[in-house]
Amino acid sequence: MTEIRHIVFDIGRVLIHYDPNLPFSRLIPDAEERKWFFDNVCTHDWNVEQDRGRAWEEAEALLIAEHPDHAENIRGFRRHWHEMVPHAYEDSVEIMEKLIDSGHDVTMLTNFASDTLAEARQRFDFLNRPRGVTISGEIGLIKPDRGIYDHHVATFGLEPAATLFIDDSPKNVEGAKAAGWQSVLFTDAKTLEADLQRLGITV
Secondary structure, three states, rough: OOOOEEEEEEEEEEOEOOOHHHHHHHHHOOOOHHHHHHHHOOOOOHHHHHHHOOHHHHHHHHHHHHHHHHHOOOOOHHHHHHHHHEEOHHHHHOOOOOHHOOEEEEEEEEOOHHHHHHHHHHHHHHHHHOEEEEHHHHHHHOOOOOOHHHHHHHHHHHHHEEEEEEEEEHHHHHHHHHOOOOOEEEEOOOHHHHHEEEEEEEE
């Protein structure tokens, strides 16, 4: 196995917490009604298109045309986005910062809307420490599509076989492997530390 020279972090649910239920448990208190809303209105597939670069105004207009009775909650998804990311995972951040401080080449690759990531980077300064970031919303590609991994390699001059990707999604981990990268599934910081040690990377 090729020695790892580049380490790439996902952001959401790896470095910062993300949970749309946090504001919506207040906006739609009934659990079944809230589940219906996420299953049928502000769905995962709808939100992914903002990660691909669709403007929030367009996204909201499309849903409001289909679900006019839910207009306020549809607008509430972006309006209350800051509540969905309440805190960082300090232990994961510590690992990333130690890797940077010890001279490792660290970048980030994320499915994120460009405006919300800009907001996150203002709130969480550690997101500005890696050498750079590929943001799906800025390039119109999303994980696990092969193109986004190839784009990241080209942008930052990485060797795929010498690159380790850390992501909380099994599909994204497999996507990285299909692009010739090494990759581990993030579950928690303790497991990540063990994975890094197994791969010869001391934190």
